[in-house]
Amino acid sequence: FAMANPDPEIPYEDAIKTRKDLIMATGRSDHPNQVNNVLGFPFIFRGALDVRATKINEEMKKAAVLALAELAKEPVPEQVNIAYGETKLTFGRDYIIPKPIDPRLIAFVPPAVARAAMESGVATKPILDWDKYREELLSRMGSDNKIIRMMYNRAKINPKRVIFAEADHLDVIKAAQIVHEEGIGFPILLGKKDIIHSLMKEIGFDANIPVIDPKSEDECDRKNRYAEIYWKARERKGVTLLSAKNLMRERNYFAAMMLNEGDADALISGYSRNYPSVVKPMLELIGTAKNVSRVAATNLMITRRGPLFVSDTAINIDPDAKALAKIASMTARVVKMFGIEPVIGMVSFSNFGSSESEKASKVRDAVKQLHKSYPNLCVDGELQTDFALNEELRDSRFPFSKLVGKKVNTLIFPNLDSANITYKLLKELNHADSIGPIMMGMKKPVHILQFGASVDEIVNMAAIAVIDAQEKEKIK
Structure with a gap:
């Protein structure tokens, strides 16, 4: 148990090289067997408060430890496997203690602590219906943060290149900054370069990330290449080469072609435009997945x-x-x-x-x-x-x-x-x-925001787009 943070007394990589039967725990989330205070303190307090315990004694603390030990041997929920990028966590050398985001903790540890308080004589409000108590604990959990945290953690495992098609808006830039700094994805910003750089400067977003204006001369070659591909795909549906070139100046058409041609992995748009006007180019250029007739x-x-x-x-x-x-x-x-x-x-x-x-x-x-x-x-x-x-x-x-x-x-x-x-x-x-x-x-990871979405909503949709890209990558 090397508990020093952020650097354990002996590096994890060095320790596991010493012998094959070594089991090691640290305080870090990027190594197996993280010992984290959140596994104990909140749930001990919860159990103590719910029976109005006059004190927290050794029996209650021991009950919490034994509950954690028992939980570690139970099958792990899929959402925990997903959040930590594991195929299937099972009790053993690399999993001797539950993960801090395990949603079962709140229904597992506090009842054990509360029961120990009652049996040791320090509870003043005994619990009579344990099933009802567990249900109350689960409803008290605050599942919103848990789900969002799980989304972010999963996206971070394998971040993708995400196009923000309306990056010349402050809220979109703020969201892109969070996506970049949290490691959720790699933003690609589309829009007027001078406005985007000005907004980035305003919020202190100085990362070196791609900024593209589809209407600029700098993108002339790529626009022409995209237009040629689009025209050939739809030349018998009333599209001319000239109209294709004009459409490539429009950011949603340009962004969709970036996705089609592998210049990005995912796309979000719709912040400043009505939903149908954004859906149309996505269906035209990207289309539906195999065996899907409608989105x-x-x-x-x-x-x-x-x-x-x-x-x-x-x-x-x-x-x-x-x-x-x-x-x-x-x-x-x-x-x-x-x-x-x-x-x-x-x-x-x-x-x-x-x-x-x-x-x-x-x-x-x-x-x-x-x-x-x-x-x-x-x-x-x-x-x-x-x-x-x-x-x-x-x-x-x-x-x-x-x-x-x-x-x-x-x-x-x-x-x-x-x-x-x-x-x-x-x-x-x-x-x-x-x-x-x-x-x-959809054939590709495309997600359309509600008009005027908040910064948090845009970040959440970017995380969804990354996860969608991860899933589609698996079935290629």
Whole structure:
């Protein structure tokens, strides 16, 4: 146990060379077996406070240690593997203690501490229902920061080149600076060079990163090369070489061609333009992934009940049953990308056939298709939103549902109106943070911001774009 920080008493690399059976722990996150105060103090205090303990004694501290030791031998959640870039962490030489961001810690350690306080006679408010107590702990966890931290950590493992197509706006530059300084990605800034350099100077962003103005003479050769490629691809669809050259002066067309030609790995745009005007060039130049007939978008809402994915929030106005099933399956893949097992409610104004309306029946038909094509996917409907989200109400009324005993974390809405209105209501009335819209089904990592997105929202979307690029790289 070499606990000196930032430099252990003996460097980790030197220590492990000395003998094959050596097990080493340090205080550093970039080595195995990080011993971090956050594994103990917060959870000891939590357990002590929840039973109104008169003191923290040795029995309580020992209980915390034993709980950590027990947790280290349990299967590790996928989101922890993802955050640390591991295929599968298992108890052994390089994993003798849980990772500090393990979401199970809060439900594992405080109950052990609280029980020890009760058994040693220092608790003044005993806990009677331990299952209820664990649920309360999980709901108190603050999952928003955990998910965002996981996103950033995963992006940092293998950062990618990200085009910021509207970099001559202050908030976009601020976001690019955070992405650069946090190691989330390598920004490529598009826009008027003098404005971009002025904004960079204003915020003290002096990194040596690419700044490109598609309209400048400096980019003439590249514009012509991109225009030639674009023209040849669409010469039988009414595009002339001259019109192709003119389009390459427009930053979203230029950025899309950069992505197509391997001059960048991911792209975010949409800060200063309406959504449809940005989607159009992306679909024209980049197109959909293999076996995908249409794209869709999902928003991750960070709510008080935990993460909630809402689809389709931006693209498909009135999808039919087949399209709804495809939207659900694509959303499930995104949910898994966050290390979460999807539990999907296909929502409507009707509950399991209570209406014969065409609007309700298309949702019902989509569910049938999903059950047939994806038998292992936890999805059901049609059902009303309150039944989808209220587990007790749903399970008592519809005990036959595939969702029984499960907490729904994904809602697929029957049309764009309902999905878009719902996510914006959640955002404004409940102050729920939103990550998205996350584009699904594109051939390349393209993500389109909401008009006037905040700095944090742009940074989050850049992290999503990097993770998307990492995932697409795996399936090449």
